[in-house]
Amino acid sequence: MNILIIGSGGREHALAWQCAKDTKVNKVYVASGNAGSALEPKCENINLDVNNHQAVIEFCQSSNIDLVIVGPEASLVAGLVDDCKQAGINIWGPSKYCAQLEGSKTFAKEFMLANNIPTASYQGFTDADAAKDYVSEQGAPIVVKADGLAAGKGVIVAETVAEAHAAIDDMLADNKFGDAGSRVVIEQFLSGEEASFICMIDGKNILPMATSQDHKRVFEGDAGPNTGGMGAYSPAPVVTDSVYEKVMQRIIQPVVDAMQAAGHPYTGFLYAGLMIDDAGDPYVIEFNCRFGDPETQPIMMRLQTSLVDLVQQGIAGNLPKTAQWDKRAALGIVLASKGYPETSSKGDVITGLPQTSSNTDIDTVKVFHAGTKFADTSQDGVQTIETNGGRVLCVTALGDNIFDAQQKALATTASIRFDGAHYRRDIGYRAINK
Ligand code: AMP
Ligand code: GLY
Numbered sequence: 001m002n003i004l005i006i007g008s009g010g011r012e013h014a015l016a017w018q019c020a021k022d023t024k025v026n027k028v029y030v031a032s033g034n035a036g037s038a039l040e041p042k043c044e045n046i047n048l049d050v051n052n053h054q055a056v057i058e059f060c061q062s063s064n065i066d067l068v069i070v071g072p073e074a075s076l077v078a079g080l081v082d083d084c085k086q087a088g089i090n091i092w093g094p095s096k097y098c099a100q101l102e103g104s105k106t107f108a109k110e111f112m113l114a115n116n117i118p119t120a121s122y123q124g125f126t127d128a129d130a131a132k133d134y135v136s137e138q139g140a141p142i143v144v145k146a147d148g149l150a151a152g153k154g155v156i157v158a159e160t161v162a163e164a165h166a167a168i169d170d171m172l173a174d175n176k177f178g179d180a181g182s183r184v185v186i187e188q189f190l191s192g193e194e195a196s197f198i199c200m201i202d203g204k205n206i207l208p209m210a211t212s213q214d215h216k217r218v219f220e221g222d223a224g225p226n227t228g229g230m231g232a233y234s235p236a237p238v239v240t241d242s243v244y245e246k247v248m249q250r251i252i253q254p255v256v257d258a259m260q261a262a263g264h265p266y267t268g269f270l271y272a273g274l275m276i277d278d279a280g281d282p283y284v285i286e287f288n289c290r291f292g293d294p295e296t297q298p299i300m301m302r303l304q305t306s307l308v309d310l311v312q313q314g315i316a317g318n319l320p321k322t323a324q325w326d327k328r329a330a331l332g333i334v335l336a337s338k339g340y341p342e343t344s345s346k347g348d349v350i351t352g353l354p355q356t357s358s359n360t361d362i363d364t365v366k367v368f369h370a371g372t373k374f375a376d377t378s379q380d381g382v383q384t385i386e387t388n389g390g391r392v393l394c395v396t397a398l399g400d401n402i403f404d405a406q407q408k409a410l411a412t413t414a415s416i417r418f419d420g421a422h423y424r425r426d427i428g429y430r431a432i433n434k
Helices: 008-023 035-039 053-062 074-078 078-085 097-103 104-114 128-138 161-173 241-259 296-302 307-318 402-414 428-434
Strands: 004-006 027-032 043-045 067-070 122-125 142-146 155-158 184-188 193-202 206-208 217-219 223-226 232-236 267-276 284-287 331-336 346-350 365-371 372-377 382-388 391-399
Touching: 004 008, 004 053, 004 142, 008 027, 008 035, 008 043, 008 296, 008 307, 008 365, 008 391, 027 053, 027 193, 027 223, 035 365, 035 372, 053 382, 067 307, 074 078, 074 097, 078 296, 078 372, 097 104, 097 267, 104 122, 104 184, 104 241, 104 267, 104 284, 122 128, 128 142, 128 161, 128 223, 142 161, 155 161, 161 184, 193 241, 193 284, 193 307, 206 241, 232 296, 232 402, 241 267, 241 284, 267 307, 296 365, 296 391, 331 402, 346 372, 365 402, 402 428
Parallel strands: 004 027, 004 067, 027 043
Antiparallel strands: 122 184, 142 155, 142 184, 193 206, 193 267, 217 223, 232 331, 267 284, 331 391, 346 382, 365 391, 372 382
């Protein structure tokens, strides 16, 4: 079998690595991948303009691709799945219609309201003054969000009314997020503990992935601005059996039923970002129509069933209800480049990456790459790897428990160096403190 993975982040490296483990897979192409996917056995990075759907279709036809897995939301929101399906290609992901759950916060909010899915109350605005009046009326803390896609960064949790007003000006008046911020959603502040609930859905059957939680703030203690994610782990103890049942009944099943009723059955990964309050009741913070990044990395470390089999069953409409998971915990620490999340630095040489041949922890520690690429120069015949984005690497380890996995990941992280590298030493602390 030949597989095509769309995307170039840590999520896509982890998905490619899982697919390549399956003995029936000959080749995994990654468009466009990173240095990590380039080094992976059976994997090959390709240069493909994924925004050009016809080019993707032609590549699939000429390279005998049996299966396409889409990583990032942008391709899903742009309708890559619809176009490929129409051309008879086996592709895993939601349609353009369903991807609106992530592509438009307004769509997602109206969908949740219409289907009684628990979420924060909200109001949408295009006018800055009206938005500010609403904030003054509601008081703080309050949450200001850009309506469109903003790579996890278009959300301001404002502690004060003044901070919320400034965020509204940034988005609506100063256009800081471009088109994504031409409309804002203002939301009630939810308190509690967050978790990521990720499933595979084939239109009607649901296969929940192992539970997980990520850390979105850039600094230790969950302080500082939001990022795409500074680390993640699985399982997430906050998702008890009772919370799990509530999430399935109150959130995931209603999405599946409502999309089916709308004539747009949901297929692909679905990610519900949750806030779980003190009573153990889950509220949806956001839907993503794809796998999480960095949640994919620890979850894929634990997956023992073939991902390729699951995706094929998903496309055929007969997903199993459960998969096999490693009993151990997995935890991933993101190394970010200088300036992230406001900016990012490219071209910093990365040293100290574990060499596969000398890595004694080969089965328990895996360094997934995100923003990396090969430099034009090589050192002693070895190709140099350099930074190429904000989130650079995700050092992921398996351990007997979250603490053990954290310590293993930290030990490897400490040996990796590049100019301006920063990471959090406290990933998993909430689970460890429980
Ligand atoms: P989002 O991009 O919508 O997932 O938001 C990013 C982060 O902002 C979330 O992971 C939360 O930490 C925080 N957040 C978003 N919405 C709310 C809310 N209504 N109440 C509290 N925190 C929120
Ligand atoms: N880790 C957050 C996300 O994938 O959106």
